Amino acid sequence: xxxxxxxxxxxxxxxxxxxxxxxxxxxxxxxxxxxxxxxxxxxxxxxxxxxxxxxxxxxxxxxxxxxxxxxxxxxxxxxxxxxxxxxxxxxxxxxxxxxxxxxxxxxxxxxxxxxxxxxxxxxxxxxxxxxxxxxxxxxxxxxxxxxxxxxxxxxxxxxxxxxxxxxxxxxxxxxxxxxxxxxxxxxxxxxxxxxxxxxxxxxxxxxxxxxxxxxxxxxxxxxxxxxxxxxxxxxxxxxxxxxxxxxxxxxxxxxxxxxxxxxxxxxxxxxxxxxxxxxxxxxxxxxxxxxxxxxxxxxxxxxxxxxxxxxxxxxxxxxxxxxxxxxxxxxxxxxxxxxxxxxxxxxxxxxxxxxxxxxxxxxxxxxxxxxxxxxxxxxxxxxxxxxxxxxxxxxxxxxxxxxxxxxxxxxxxxxxxxxxxxxxxxxxxxxxxxxxxxxxxxxxxxxxxx
Ligand SMILES: Cc1ncc(COP(=O)(O)O)c(C=O)c1O
Numbered sequence: 128x129x130x131x132x133x134x135x136x137x138x139x140x141x142x143x144x145x146x147x148x149x150x151x152x153x154x155x156x157x158x159x160x161x162x163x164x165x166x167x168x169x170x171x172x173x174x175x176x177x178x179x180x181x182x183x184x185x186x187x188x189x190x191x192x193x194x195x196x197x198x199x200x201x202x203x204x205x206x207x208x209x210x211x212x213x214x215x216x217x218x219x220x221x222x223x224x225x226x227x228x229x230x231x232x233x234x235x236x237x238x239x240x241x242x243x244x245x246x247x248x249x250x251x252x253x254x255x256x257x258x259x260x261x262x263x264x265x266x267x268x269x270x271x272x273x274x275x276x277x278x279x280x281x282x283x284x285x286x287x288x289x290x291x292x293x294x295x296x297x298x299x300x301x302x303x304x305x306x307x308x309x310x311x312x313x314x315x316x317x318x319x320x321x322x323x324x325x326x327x328x329x330x331x332x333x334x335x336x337x338x339x340x341x342x343x344x345x346x347x348x349x350x351x352x353x354x355x356x357x358x359x360x361x362x363x364x365x366x367x368x369x370x371x372x373x374x375x376x377x378x379x380x381x382x383x384x385x386x387x388x389x390x391x392x393x394x395x396x397x398x399x400x401x402x403x404x405x406x407x408x409x410x411x412x413x414x415x416x417x418x419x420x421x422x423x424x425x426x427x428x429x430x431x432x433x434x435x436x437x438x439x440x441x442x443x444x445x446x447x448x449x450x451x452x453x454x455x456x457x458x459x460x461x462x463x464x465x466x467x468x469x470x471x472x473x474x475x476x477x478x479x480x481x482x483x484x485x486x487x488x489x490x491x492x493x494x495x496x497x498x499x500x501x502x503x504x505x506x507x508x509x510x511x512x513x514x515x516x517x518x519x520x521x522x523x524x525x526x527x528x529x530x531x532x533x534x535x536x537x538x539x540x541x542x543x544x545x546x547x548x549x550x551x552x553x554x555x556x557x558x559x560x561x562x563x564x565x566x567x568x569x570x571x572x573x574x575x576x577x
């Protein structure tokens with residue numbers, strides 16, 4: 128198009144400030160679980176790179192990743208051995224479909240996982256996200272009974288405060304709450320018994336399992352820790368009793384170890400501490416050390432066997448995802464499992480968990496702003512005790528920690544501490560210092576207000 132006013136003097140445009148990373152981000156990216164109208168104003172970090180257990184933002188500031196990048200990271204970031212495994216696999220093949228075909232590194236991964244998962248004669252159906260691993264488990268449990276010719280076993284028992292992911296099936300198992308209430312009309316009903324906050328939860332669950340024995344396809348739990356509801360903890364013996372009730376009632380047990388799996392609670396899987404051998408187990412998050420999206424539904428040989436039949440027959444599990452069994456993710460997961468064993472990562476989890484427990488006991492648990500500290504291994508919830516609802520203490524304390532160079536993110540008024548599993552003694556001190564500082568800020572603000 129030609130200039131409509133060729134005689135007009137050309138006005139020099141003032142130099143526009145280059146957009147910041149946050150502005151560029153807010154203009155085109157939609158962040159999950161985030162109100163985008165408030166996103167840019169909430170001082171988000173835009174991460175550019177990482178070293179060890181520290182994330183480095185676009186301005187070069189460093190933050191200790193004390194939430195393991197939403198509970199996925201295990202060995203730290205930029206681990207040379209994992210980087211090398213990724214590069215080596217990229218030199219072979221990045222991805223090939225698992226539908227009707229195989230891939231050597233996925234076979235190797237399943238072979239390496241088989242002896243360490245607490246599932247008898249395990250078979251692995253790989254996917255990419257934890258919620259999908261749960262979704263697959265639900266459908267497998269449902270079809271298992273159909274394939275066996277048993278009618279009526281088509282409902283699920285799930286616990287109060289449960290969280291299993293954000294797809295419609297996993298949301299149906301979850302105990303709702305304000306964030307998912309809008310989707311309730313889409314969800315299917317489940318038998319719901321109280322969660323781990325109720326000291327009698329196991330008795331009530333066992334009684335309901337017995338009462339609904341003929342209707343239940345499966346019982347679904349997060350063994351030992353209900354993570355997303357604020358690190359609510361159960362005793363191993365109570366969880367074991369629930370497992371026994373499932374056996375007695377002949378229903379399947381699904382253990383969702385998406386959060387607890389791969390070492391967080393001090394054993395490779397929380398089910399081990401509870402003496403459970405679930406029929407189906409869901410894993411995700413830490414399986415690749417936090418590198419790549421991978422999850423798996425692990426089925427026992429007994430469950431898997433019910434799906435064998437004629438080619439293209441009705442027993443087949445007609446379900447699969449394009450990126451299920453991604454070769455890059457499998458190569459990293461395989462190397463990750465080797466490192467967890469070679470570096471005695473679980474020994475470090477137990478030692479650092481003990482240290483964290485004593486430090487929190489000395490410096491945090493008795494503070495007036497704190498209602499309760501809950502911990503299993505390196506999964507910790509510090510529940511705050513605000514004097515009134517809506518004060519956003521969780522957010523404020525985490526903002527105080529971030530200002531001190533430690534990345535924390537709350538679940539409501541529960542501050543979650545979940546450092547990577549290779550965290551050091553010095554880093555544990557740094558985390559507690561930052562949390563303590565965030566609590567001091569609160570205390571300072573409330574005394575200034577009075
Ligand atoms: C116990 C549990 N199950 C499932 C999920 C969902 O996993 P994803 O976010 O990978 O879909 C989560 C996520 O936090 C979880 O804690």
